[in-house]
Amino acid sequence: QGYYALSRWPALLASLPEPVFFQQEGTVILWHRQDAGEAKRFSALLAAVGERLPHLPKPQQLDAQALAELEPSLAGRFGQGLYLPQEGQLDNRQLLAALLAKLRQHGVEVEWGRPWDLEQARAWQEQTGGWVLDCRGLGSRKEWGGQAPLRGVRGEVVRLYAPEVSLRRPTRLLHPRYPIYIAPKPGHLFVVGATEIESEDRSPVSVRSALELLSAAYAVHPAFAEARILELGSQCRPTLADHLPAVVERSPRLLQINGLYRHGFLISPAIHDAVLEYLHHGSCRLAQQLGIPFQVQAAPLAGESLSPCVS
Incomplete structure (x- = not known):
C-alpha cells in the first residue's frame, strides 16, 4: 500500500491549487x-x-x-x-490547506466543529442522495461496523x-x-x-x-x-488489531473508512483509489491487489453480516 501510494503522490499533488512540499530523497x-x-x-x-x-x-x-x-x-x-x-515525505499541513482550497474550488460546503452520528448522516442521505463516507476515526468507534474493534x-x-x-x-x-x-x-x-x-x-x-x-x-x-x-x-x-486500514459498507452507499493508525499520509492515496474504484465501478480489484480489507453489505437489511468484497 505504501509503495503504491508513494508513486501516486506526485500526480495527486499536481492537481491541487496550492503547492505542497514533497520529496523522495530517502x-x-x-x-x-x-x-x-x-x-x-x-x-x-x-x-x-x-x-x-x-x-x-x-x-x-x-x-x-x-x-x-x-x-x-x-x-x-x-x-x-x-x-x-526512494522513501518520501510531504508537508501534511500544507497538504490539508491545499485540499481545503480544492474543495472550495468545487463549491463544497465545509462545516467545522459540528459532530454528526450515522443516523444524522443517513437522514441527510435520504434527502440529498449520494454517498456518505464516514472517516471520523475514533469518533465512529461505537458505530464501527468492522469485525475488529477500534482502539x-x-x-x-x-x-x-x-x-x-x-x-x-x-x-x-x-x-x-x-x-x-x-x-x-x-x-x-x-x-x-x-x-x-x-x-x-x-x-x-x-x-x-x-x-x-x-x-x-x-x-x-x-x-x-x-x-x-x-x-x-x-x-x-x-x-485496528492488525494495524491496517479497513473499509466497510455499513449500509447501501455508506462507507466507513478507518484504522489508518500511524500510516495515514503514507497510504491514503491507496485507500483513495480503492474507494473511488468501488464508488464508480462497484469493483474491489485494487483493494484486493493492495491487501486492503474491503467489506460490503451482503444485503441491505439491518443486521446482515458482512462479506468480503469481490470484483
Whole structure:
C-alpha cells in the first residue's frame, strides 16, 4: 500500500491549487554504538520484508564517509547507518490547506466543529442522495461496523525551529524504547516524534515523552540544543488489531473508512483509489491487489453480516 501510494503522490499533488512540499530523497537510519543489537534486529526485519517484496528498493549500508556525503551535517557524528532510497515525505499541513482550497474550488460546503452520528448522516442521505463516507476515526468507534474493534494509540510530537540544523531527509534514530524520527520541513522546521502508547489519553505531552524526544534530537545533532520549541502535540490514532486500514459498507452507499493508525499520509492515496474504484465501478480489484480489507453489505437489511468484497 505504501509503495503504491508513494508513486501516486506526485500526480495527486499536481492537481491541487496550492503547492505542497514533497520529496523522495530517502530516509537515513542511525544508531549509537550501544544500540548495535537493535540495528541488527532492524536490518533483519528489513531483509525479511525485502524477501517478501523483492520489488522494493534495497537498503544500503553506510560507513562514516558515505553518511557524511549523504548528510553533510552528520559528518563525524555516527560511524555507520542505513539508507532507505526512494522513501518520501510531504508537508501534511500544507497538504490539508491545499485540499481545503480544492474543495472550495468545487463549491463544497465545509462545516467545522459540528459532530454528526450515522443516523444524522443517513437522514441527510435520504434527502440529498449520494454517498456518505464516514472517516471520523475514533469518533465512529461505537458505530464501527468492522469485525475488529477500534482502539486509540497515543502519539506525541514536537515541532522545532532549528536554523543551525540542515538535514535534507527524514532521519530515524534506533533505540530499544523509542525509535525516534526527525522529519525536516521547509524553513528549518523539524517534526520530531517517536512515542507509541497503548492509551486513549488525549492530555498534553508528558514530561517524560518531551525529554525523550528532545534528548534524542540533541543526540542526532547538538545544534538542536538551540532550537526553539514551537509546539508540543498529542493525539490518538484510530487503530485496528492488525494495524491496517479497513473499509466497510455499513449500509447501501455508506462507507466507513478507518484504522489508518500511524500510516495515514503514507497510504491514503491507496485507500483513495480503492474507494473511488468501488464508488464508480462497484469493483474491489485494487483493494484486493493492495491487501486492503474491503467489506460490503451482503444485503441491505439491518443486521446482515458482512462479506468480503469481490470484483
